[in-house]
Amino acid sequence: MNDHDNNLPAVPEGDEPVPNPGLPPHHWRPTDVDPKAEKRAERQVAAFFGVATVALLGFFVSYFAFQVGDNWDTIAGLGASNLMLGLTLAIAFLCIGIGLIHWARKLMTDQEIVELRHPAASSEEDRSTSVGLVLQGVDDSGIGRRPLVRNSLLGALGLVGLAPIIMLRDLGPLPGDKLLHTIWKPGMRVVRDVVGTPIHVSxxxxxxxxxxxxAAIFELDDEGHHVVEGVELQIAKSKGAVILLRMEPGEITPWKGRENWSVEGIVCFSKICTHVGCPISLNERTKHHLLCPCHQSTFDLADNGKVIFGPAARHLPQLPIEVDDEGYLVAQSDFTEPVGPSFWERDKT
Incomplete structure (x- = not known):
């Protein structure tokens, strides 16, 4: 099909596809012709950014000032922390948005243009021109010659960036040295999982x-005994979970310093895989190998929990054990190294 098929005149090469309708007369804004109006608009924009900055400072103060938890601070029956955090952050974003719109409408270059649609693929010349237009746009915005607007905007946006960093604190308390210790203490009995009965050597x-x-029932504090119960107890026991395996004493090849960590061929290791923390309990009875069901890491309990297969990078931590006066198995101490999967500060030896 061609132009003649539709009785349409052919468009001469180089002509515009449609007649140029022209542009209506340009109407100057008050800020374009009145320096006082321009300065007033500039102060208004800076004021909005300033209010946003004050609101963000209020956000930070509210975050630390209002109590949450058992003794919540309230305002009009509402949680003061949530109310003030939401209110101050909303005011900050609202003022930044209004300030940007006001800046664009009153102070940025205002000029009508007409441009024909160009092909999707741009030439190198067009790309260079686009970069030039971006730079021209920066110049037209006036940000370089309006330090009051620029500085107030940067101050507000800088505090906006700090807000999510502050809120990272809500992910939970820092672990401190909790990753390095468990609830095991000297003399604490090793008991069967679930039923909690002590284990005799025989x-x-x-x-x-x-x-x-x-057998974590009590922890000592400055005032006496503090009962460990509920969620706290379950977390402590899961972190201190172990497995016991008995073999011929002559089959154990302890590392230096671990010669007395076993009792009559009974060894005790952490039940938590050092790969990603899965519970281990699949035992190859004749070889003393322990297999993790998640990713098949295999540990040799006769050789200090050494990794012999799989992705785990560290041996299983061993708990030194002994017997008490009644012949029950007890811990000599806590683990001498962190249990569980490896993390960034852990020694990989």
Missing amino acids: DLEIGDLVNAEP
Whole structure:
């Protein structure tokens, strides 16, 4: 099909596809012709940015000033922290938005242009021209010659960037040294998982594997005994979960300093895989190998929990054990290294 098929005249090469309708007369804004109006608009924009800055400072103060938790601070029956955080952040964003719109409408260059649609693929010349137009736009915005607007905007936006950093604190308390210790203490009995019964040396035969945990009932504080119970107890026991395995004493090859960490062929290791923290309990009875069901990391319990297969990068931490006066298994101390999956500050030896 061509132009003649539709009785349409051919468009001469180089002509515009449609007649140029022209532009209406340009109407100058008050800020374009009146220096006082321009300065007034500039102060108004800076004022909006200034209010945003004050609101963001209020956000930071509210975050630390109002109590949350058991004794919530309230305002008109509402949680003061949530109310003030939401209100101050909303005011800040609202004022920044209004300031930007006011700046664009009153102070940025105002000129009508007409441009024909160009092909999707631009030439190098067009790209260079586009970069020039961007730079021209920066110049037209007046940000370089309006330090009051520029500085107030940068101040407000700078505080906006700090807001999410401050709120990272709500992800929870810093772990401190909690990753380096468990609830195990000298003399604490090793008890069977779930049922909580103490384990006598005579209870285990060669090849037996037992899932166990600390008999964590009390922790000492400055005023006496503090009962560990509920969620706190469950977390402590899960972190201190262990497995016991009995083998012939001659099959154990302890590292230097670990010669007395086992009792009559009974060894005790963390139940938490050092890869990503899965619970381990699959035992190859004749080889003393312990297999993690998640990613098949395999540890040799006869050789200090050494990794012999799989993605785990560290051996299983071993808990030194002994027997008390009644013949029950107890811990000599806490683990001498962190349990669980590796993290960035952990020694990889």
